[in-house]
């Protein structure tokens with residue numbers, strides 16, 4: 538490509554290590570970096586206003602063409618801490634569940650787990666803007682990202698979806714990956730991988746640049762989010778995509 542490659546990244550703390558090098562200007566001659574929340578990154582890759590996005594994996598079946606352009610993404614192997622169903626009552630007593638408008642993957646993961654794991658069937662309601670003050674009584678909510686880290690301090694019940702998926706399947710879970718809607722050269726991919734790894738090797742610097750009182754980011758980056766998309770993660774991803782197909786999500 539003789540123009541710059543347009544890259545859409547997620548504007549949450551979970552993404553900071555992956556884009557630390559890019560934000561420092563590494564690859565600045567090759568890349569235009571734009572930040573948004575996940576459902577908007579997905580929409581932008583679908584409408585081709587970006588070439589590569591850190592895209593919710595639930596978008597994969599909707600893309601005419603897709604390529605994983607790196608070995609890095611947003612995944613977990615057990616408790617993720619920033620994707621949960623929050624409520625004031627146990628899940629069996631929940632009558633309605635609000636789905637986070639910023640999410641594409643986790644809202645469908647919640648539906649799969651409610652059906653197959655908890656076997657509950659509340660009314661499901663989409664949202665378009667911040668809805669956290671509606672999580673009360675028997676109304677629960679799926680919340681993702683930094684707002685979920687905050688909601689942990691508010692809600693009585695916190696059903697972590699990374700942990701629940703692991704209990705259910707024994708597998709890790711992939712939320713998002715760097716995906717393109719057109720072929721990208723191997724030379725670019727190699728450099729992009731190195732830039733992703735650059736931040737992961739410098740977590741102390743990343744954390745110093747993003748002071749956060751609500752949650753211990755070192756724990757978040759090393760024990761919760763797992764950035765490397767290895768074989769087990771791809772197994773978890775395949776199983777999730779199978780469920781999407783099976784349930785028509």
Ligand SMILES: C=C(O[C@@H]1C=C(C(=O)O)C=C[C@H]1O)C(=O)O
Pocket residue numbers: 547549551575576592593594611617619620639640641642643644681682683685712713
């Ligand atoms: C772990 C997370 O994964 C995210 C969840 C996504 C989704 O539900 O669509 C998409 C991108 C990731 O940022 C999180 O946001 O906390």
